[in-house]
Amino acid sequence: MDVVVQVVRISWTRLSRGGDTAALRNAAPVGFPLHGNGFGVTEVRLHESGAFVPEWGPVRSDDRGEVRDLSLKEEDGRLRVLVRDNPFYAPRRDRRPPAVRIPRGEWVRWQINHRFGGCACGSEWVYELVTMNVAYGVVRDPGVFLGEPTKFVDERAWLR
Incomplete structure (x- = not known):
């Protein structure tokens, strides 16, 4: 399957909910140039503690080695893309959009x-924005996810 996936995770606490650090967080990109040959799966993490500087790392995967939050399946010459929600995170989403189907040469941003929350010891809320950039087919442009x-x-959703 010719699929390129770039997962961008931006995480912060209430310290970055206003002021200069919120402006820095909001200015963080949700797409980055591809590295190497442009195939496969990459993950970029931007944390409040690291001043939202991008860190490239291994993608979070499930027991089968697939991207933990993502379902990909080829059907009738199209790629079916569905982002899985974690039921333990807030806010709870009772209504979710259906899967997106894209033909070769196209890409979706979800x-x-x-x-x-942290533990019962009183740790703060942690907030996270996850962006899944998924391209179907051979990708030759390393800047595909910049557009x-x-x-x-x-x-x-609104996060309180």
Whole structure:
């Protein structure tokens, strides 16, 4: 399957909910140039503690080695893309958009955000914006995820 996936995770606490650090967080990109040959799966993490400087690292995967939050399946010459929501994160989403199907040569950007708490010891809420950039087919342009996607799914919710 010729698929390129770039997962961008931006995480912060209430310290970055206003002022200069919020402006820095909001200015963080949701797409980056591809590295190497442009194939496969990459993950970029931007944390409040690191001043939202991008860090490239291994992608979070499930027991089968697939991207943990993403379902990809080829059907009738199209790629079916569905972002899986974690039921333990807030806000709870009772209604979710359906899967997106894209033909070869197109790409989708799917954004979803969450809020989750730490332990019972009183740690703060942590907020996260996850952007899944998924291209179907052979990608020759390393800047493919810098432009406008063919399809955009916005599941961002108000996080208190």
